[in-house]
Amino acid sequence: MKKLFTIAWKDAIIRFASSSELLFFIILPIFFTFLLAGGTPSGNEDTRIRLVVVDQADTSISREIFAELEKSTAVRPEYFPLEEAEEMFEARRASSLLIIPAGLDIASIQNGTAELDFRKQPNNLNATVAERAVQTAIRRVSSSIGAANMALEEAKARGTFESREDEQAYFNESLELAQTLQADAPERVTVIEGSTPDQVEYDPRANSSAGQLITWVFIPLFGISALFAYERQQGTLRRILTTPTSKATYLFGTIAGQVFMALIQMSLLVLFGIFVMGLGWGRDLPALFVILLCAALAAGAIGTAMGTFVKTESQASGLSIMAGMVMALLGGCWYPLELFPAAVQNIVKILPTTWAMQGMLDLVLRNGGLVEILPEAGVLLGFAALFFGVGVMRFRYE
Numbered sequence: 001m002k003k004l005f006t007i008a009w010k011d012a013i014i015r016f017a018s019s020s021e022l023l024f025f026i027i028l029p030i031f032f033t034f035l036l037a038g039g040t041p042s043g044n045e046d047t048r049i050r051l052v053v054v055d056q057a058d059t060s061i062s063r064e065i066f067a068e069l070e071k072s073t074a075v076r077p078e079y080f081p082l083e084e085a086e087e088m089f090e091a092r093r094a095s096s097l098l099i100i101p102a103g104l105d106i107a108s109i110q111n112g113t114a115e116l117d118f119r120k121q122p123n124n125l126n127a128t129v130a131e132r133a134v135q136t137a138i139r140r141v142s143s144s145i146g147a148a149n150m151a152l153e154e155a156k157a158r159g160t161f162e163s164r165e166d167e168q169a170y171f172n173e174s175l176e177l178a179q180t181l182q183a184d185a186p187e188r189v190t191v192i193e194g195s196t197p198d199q200v201e202y203d204p205r206a207n208s209s210a211g212q213l214i215t216w217v218f219i220p221l222f223g224i225s226a227l228f229a230y231e232r233q234q235g236t237l238r239r240i241l242t243t244p245t246s247k248a249t250y251l252f253g254t255i256a257g258q259v260f261m262a263l264i265q266m267s268l269l270v271l272f273g274i275f276v277m278g279l280g281w282g283r284d285l286p287a288l289f290v291i292l293l294c295a296a297l298a299a300g301a302i303g304t305a306m307g308t309f310v311k312t313e314s315q316a317s318g319l320s321i322m323a324g325m326v327m328a329l330l331g332g333c334w335y336p337l338e339l340f341p342a343a344v345q346n347i348v349k350i351l352p353t354t355w356a357m358q359g360m361l362d363l364v365l366r367n368g369g370l371v372e373i374l375p376e377a378g379v380l381l382g383f384a385a386l387f388f389g390v391g392v393m394r395f396r397y398e
Helices: 002-015 021-038 060-070 082-090 106-110 125-157 164-184 204-222 224-234 236-240 247-275 285-307 313-330 342-350 352-364 370-394
Strands: 049-055 075-079 096-100 117-120
Touching: 002 224, 002 247, 021 204, 021 247, 049 060, 049 082, 049 125, 060 075, 060 106, 060 125, 075 125, 082 096, 096 125, 106 125, 117 125, 125 164, 204 224, 204 247, 204 285, 204 313, 204 352, 224 247, 224 285, 224 313, 247 285, 247 370, 285 313, 285 352, 285 370, 313 352, 342 352, 352 370
Parallel strands: 049 075, 049 096
Antiparallel strands: 096 117
16 A cells, blocks of 8 residues: 555645646646536526617607517517617627617607617628618517508598597507507417426536536546656656566556545546536435446546557657547537437447536436446456557556
8 A cells, every 4th residue: 555655645746746747737727617607508607699778769669669679579678778779889899889869759659750870780691680680670560550551541531530639548449459459469470389398407617617627637647658658768667676566556546636636636627617607516425436436447547558558758748639529529518419410429428428417417417326337347447458458458557
């Protein structure tokens, strides 16, 4: 045991000889986890296009137009003062701007003088969508006024009214009736949404947290190969020949030390996911420990096997980074595996990152427990046994 601790402590000193290692150990993993999770919607945000609205009229008609815009599934209207809205539009921080001028009321619509000021950025798809939404809202508001006007003209032709007040009262009554009928009118397009809930509510933050954890932990564990190459180049491995230390003891001590540091790194990233991102990493701690340990053992064993093939430290560093990046990408750590073609999804099952990712998503996304992650843990232990065996067989001190 003392030999194992001594070997692990020696590797820790070599790894953290430079303070820049902290950048890759915790700072960059947290930065990318937060960045990638924050750059994707969690599913609760309003993803409609923002439409900047300036209401200078403040009449029932202007408020009705805004209410119709709020019902839109394409745009999200927001009130702003004129000066601020124009500044946002000029700075291209708003794709479109709707100004409802003072004086917009029923009378102006009746006499045909009503106008709206709609501005949009050139060659902007969001602005085009907002324009269509505004036209739809205006059409819905004006259709009820048009129906009331038609009713008024018909009544006037029959000589129904004795005064101007009677005409206005009749118009108001007709307008209210038209608005009621319009609100109760059946939709021409019926949308039916399935009532069967998804078994899993996808959360991109969980995917980002698990994916970045695997990426930033697997790469340094693959870097065990660089440790072997470094000591081989320095001649320190040959010195071990003069000590009563077996190959298995040396390799196990190296892997155990790196795996322990990986568990510390993963624990810090998990705590970040729990307390900063609000993820449910801690629902089943024994299962979490099992999947993290198995993933670290698999990656450490692969790094050990790689170390028996490379000749120099630079070769090992380049190979470990490349292998880590490729395995993370293909294992679904950067993008959901479901986005890949079915054939690719089957092929990447030969990668440990695929199984590590699925096991962690079972816990943090699918609310699984120890039983659910046992298949992934078993496969990862298989990777560990296979590559550790290769490493022991091929390991040479020189």
